[in-house]
Amino acid sequence: MSTLFDKLWNSHVVNRKEGYPDVLYIDRHFIHEVTSPQAFEGLRKRGIPVARPDRTTATADHNVPTKDQHLPIKEALSRFQVETLRKNCKEFGIELYDLLHPFQGIVHIIGPELGITQPGMTIVCGDSHTSTHGAFGAIAFGIGTSEVEQVLATQCILQNKPKQMRIEVNGKLGKGVLSKDIILYIISQISSSGGNGYFVEYAGSAITSLSMEARMTICNMSIEMGARGGLIAPDQTTFDYVKGRRFAPQGEEFEKAVAYWKTLKTDEGAVYDKVYTFDAADIEPMITYGTNPGMGIGITERIPTVEELKDHSEATSFKKSLEYMSLEPGSQLLGKQLDYVFIGSCTNARIEDLRLVADFVKGKRKADNVEVLIIPGSKQVEEQAIREGLDRVFTEAGFELRGPGCSACLGMNEDKVPAGKYCISTSNRNFEGRQGPGARTFLASPLSAAAAAITGRVTDVRELI
Structure with missing residues (x-):
């Protein structure tokens, strides 16, 4: 097996x-x-x-x-x-x-x-x-x-071959909950080091119901729990996505490839070194409050206090994180005023992400207190967004659509968040200075980021859907 x-x-x-x-x-x-x-x-x-x-x-x-x-x-x-x-x-x-x-x-x-x-x-x-x-x-x-x-x-x-972990998420996702929320929830439960030494296979009905683009978001952030990587067994959703793409096998070669790809699944009874099971119904829109992706809470929850930490050895780093973020233990993030909204990165800059955001903000206008950057993940995404008229939706909403690149995800180029400013970001990391020296980052889904762009503050997107 x-x-x-x-x-x-x-x-x-x-x-x-x-x-x-x-x-x-x-x-x-x-x-x-x-x-x-x-x-x-x-x-x-x-x-x-x-x-x-x-x-x-x-x-x-x-x-x-x-x-x-x-x-x-x-x-x-x-x-x-x-x-x-x-x-x-x-x-x-x-x-x-x-x-x-x-x-x-x-x-x-x-x-x-x-x-x-x-x-x-x-x-x-x-x-x-x-x-x-x-x-x-x-x-x-x-x-x-x-x-x-x-x-x-x-x-x-x-x-060296890593150990293996299986993470199952079963059930139906609630309103306003995306794949980004799933992975932020998982990391908040097992911590940013919970996957150290493991390669993760994601499974369960909530995972197999996702589109390919949403699955990529899940696997993208495997590294944020310390794992070597993550994977999802290919299925018809995978085959349909690959079919017809420029460098994919074509015609008869594609059918031969699919016949092989269908064998790529875990045998019944195969053993993993560690298994976690989560219920999709327990996941609400997520947001991080600290300086690692494991410091995440549901949008309606409070930041924990030192006494509520699962691991009390983290008390010092927890206090340091909140000091950097200028946040109080036990407080809520809901309503927190923001300065920037960044929608992009290898986590959430695909055409599906941009469509979600455009659909949500159509006919609306951004809040005056925020600057909103939309950075497509590739030239192909950019051109498709323009073909579909998403660029006009963003412009009318007061968002700035730029060319493709890693952009404000990592502060390695011109797109930096200024020191002390708060940014809600669809990227994957919120370390000190990640988006620029002194920048303060909240990680969230594209929908939560879009809601924040319209209200100018941390918002429960479910109230606006």
Whole structure:
């Protein structure tokens, strides 16, 4: 009896020796401008070519500006990193989806939308949120720069097999509850370190009822509970999403692929190292209050007090977090005034997210006290949003729709939240300074962010639906 993870891992092991990491073959390697330069320099120094340039996909996303993308990048370091990526891809024969390329975008958004990401694969990237691709029934995880070099040189990676966790969410989701709320709820229950050493398989009726884009949000944030990655068994929803995409198998090849993909599921009776089960009815719209994604509460709940913490060893970091956020233990976030709303990132910048937001805000106008940024996850998402008229909806609501990129998710480009200002964000991390030095971040779903944009404060979206 094997789990889905066992089947995928074992089928990709090139060499195994007791007491050593497995040599794991990698089907697809994604690279970007931040974690690849030193890896290419290592190859250059050793006179080694890229083993499989045809299995490597490059794009510029982290440091790119989201305004005036047709102009040279103003910020010197960002410009240097993007130019270095261009030079390295040209030298080593790797196709690059550069700024203004029709396929450019956030690395974890372009893989699925182009059909590069497929069930049964092993996928790596020098970025922790590579776990996003696990939504397709793939083993996908982030790697460090030395490992990026290892994969470029050999198309393999040395990895110890992690333990396995199963997280089931069963039942029907309530009004206004999205996949982002599911994953924030799970992390709030098991903590930001509860998945350390594990690879997670998500299952249960609430998970299988989700769209592919919603499943990607779940898997994207697996890393935020400390897990190595997360995956969901492929099903008809998966096959329908992949079918017809640019780099997906076509015609008879697609039917053959689906026949194999249908075998990618956990055998009945297979054993996991740890299992959690949650009821979808217990999940309400979620929001974080602290400085890690595990510090989350239901939108109507209070921030806990020190005495109410599940783990009292966290009391010091809890107090430090609230001091940074300038919040009081035991208080509610409902009604808290905001300064910025950011809708974007590899967690929630797909066309489905933008449609949800546009549908909610149509005919409404943003509050005067907030600036609202909508950052599509890719050129394809941006162009589709324009084709569907979503750009007009956003403009009429007072929102600013910009070009694709990681943007204000990580404060590594020009889109930063000023010090001391509060931002409700659809991104994945709320660490100190994550969205800019001194910025204060509340994580929430696209619907909750849209509600906050209209009211100018933390709002229970269920009251406005």
